[in-house]
Amino acid sequence: MNQTAELPDLVIGGLHINPPIIQGGMGVLVSSSRLAAAVSNEGALGVVAAVGAGEEAERKNLSYRDWSAQGLRKILRKARTLTDNPIAVNVMCALSNYEDLVRVAVEEHVAAIISGAGLPLKLPELVPSTETKLIPVVSSARAASIICRSWWKKYRRLPDALVVEGPSAGGHLGFSMREISGVPITLESVVSGVLDYVKTVEAEHDVRIPVIAAGGVFTGSDIARFLKLGASGVQMGTRFVCTEECDASPLYKQAYLDCAKEDIVIMESPVKLPLRVIRNAFVEKVLSGEKTPFRCNYHCLRNCVPDSSPYCIANALKNASVGLLSEGFVTCGSNAYRIDRITSVKELIAELADECREQLSAPSSVSAPA
Numbered sequence: 001m002n003q004t005a006e007l008p009d010l011v012i013g014g015l016h017i018n019p020p021i022i023q024g025g026m027g028v029l030v031s032s033s034r035l036a037a038a039v040s041n042e043g044a045l046g047v048v049a050a051v052g053a054g055e056e057a058e059r060k061n062l063s064y065r066d067w068s069a070q071g072l073r074k075i076l077r078k079a080r081t082l083t084d085n086p087i088a089v090n091v092m093c094a095l096s097n098y099e100d101l102v103r104v105a106v107e108e109h110v111a112a113i114i115s116g117a118g119l120p121l122k123l124p125e126l127v128p129s130t131e132t133k134l135i136p137v138v139s140s141a142r143a144a145s146i147i148c149r150s151w152w153k154k155y156r157r158l159p160d161a162l163v164v165e166g167p168s169a170g171g172h173l174g175f176s177m178r179e180i181s182g183v184p185i186t187l188e189s190v191v192s193g194v195l196d197y198v199k200t201v202e203a204e205h206d207v208r209i210p211v212i213a214a215g216g217v218f219t220g221s222d223i224a225r226f227l228k229l230g231a232s233g234v235q236m237g238t239r240f241v242c243t244e245e246c247d248a249s250p251l252y253k254q255a256y257l258d259c260a261k262e263d264i265v266i267m268e269s270p271v272k273l274p275l276r277v278i279r280n281a282f283v284e285k286v287l288s289g290e291k292t293p294f295r296c297n298y299h300c301l302r303n304c305v306p307d308s309s310p311y312c313i314a315n316a317l318k319n320a321s322v323g324l325l326s327e328g329f330v331t332c333g334s335n336a337y338r339i340d341r342i343t344s345v346k347e348l349i350a351e352l353a354d355e356c357r358e359q360l361s362a363p364s365s366v367s368a369p370a
């Protein structure tokens with residue numbers, strides 16, 4: 001191991017994260033208490049995904065809103081028993097119970113709320129205290145500027161950091177199908193655009209807004225490349241799925257280990273956003289236009305119209321995370337096919353940090369990604 005370069009802290013307000021890695025929030029129940037706590041125990045930032053956080057057995061007579069808010073609270077309290085380090089929560093703006101979930105996160109004193117899948121324009125109103133850091137996820141400088149201008153005008157507040165997610169990420173993507181299939185958009189170009197914009201905001205308001213690169217970051221060399229570009233850290237999802245501590249079923253992880261590059265496809269989700277998934281029989285059915293009728297139990301996504309949706313995305317993702325892959329599918333980033341083993345979070349983070357350190361101390365420029 002090359003010890004000559006120390007990894008810089010990712011500093012978000014008073015929060016110091018080292019190595020400068022955020023584990024991306026992964027629903028449904030892929031990043032829950034166990035994964036998030038294991039990541040935070042290594043000094044990186046573990047993130048619980050708020051979507052669908054309740055357990056079916058505990059639904060009883062509760063409404064979806066109450067059940068999922070209670071589920072998130074329970075997961076955060078469990079995480080607290082597993083780590084003393086900061087934990088964050090990912091709450092997607094697209095969720096119908098967004099406000100409830102943000103409120104639970106604040107009441108449970110999470111260190112940060114990371115919020116994308118839409119523009120989190122109301123977030124500062126829901127989180128009056130600056131103790132909880134607010135981190136929007138954006139896919140363009142334009143989205144960053146809309147958020148910064150709107151937050152400043154209405155709340156005299158700015159984001160504590162920005163996650164910039166490119167088109168290689170897992171989950172729902174912040175690009176149109178046309179953008180995805182057109183001239184390739186690189187994460188480097190999106191990050192550079194946001195960095196340029198952020199510099200103007202920093203100069204105008206005399207603040208520091210760290211930019212965090214996400215989507216396809218796979219190795220420690222990738223991390224070093226984005227640090228050299230000017231990012232303050234990275235957010236990684238896919239690599240954390242194949243860890244012992246990841247909360248999804250072993251069958252979910254096996255789908256990652258078994259997939260080839262060609263098996264990773266993008267399809268339109270019921271809310272008309274591109275979603276990267278691993279091809280299986282369920283995905284084939286969706287791609288061929290076949291419908292899986294369902295009774296909506298959740299009303300979880302604001303823009304979902306159950307009557308015209310080809311399938312229930314909440315059921316599909318939840319089934320997959322418990323290992324019922326014939327009735328759902330796995331979402332992943334574009335690099336999932338490169339993973340060939342299950343590792344511990346400790347091993348993975350040590351490997352990433354060592355590689356990154358080596359690249360930062362190497363005299364020549366870092367190599368291009370594979």
Ligand SMILES: Cc1cc2nc3c(=O)[nH]c(=O)nc-3n(C[C@H](O)[C@H](O)[C@H](O)COP(=O)(O)O)c2cc1C
Pocket residue numbers: 023024025026027028030049050051090091092116117137165168169170171172214215216217235236237238239241331332333334335
């Ligand atoms: C299995 C999986 C589930 C995800 N779920 C969510 C989610 O619930 N909310 C969200 O904002 N992002 C979600 N993402 C995106 C991640 O938080 C992260 O930003 C992204 O995956 C980074 O790209 P990478 O997977 O190539 O590292 C998910 C990603 C994966 C792989």
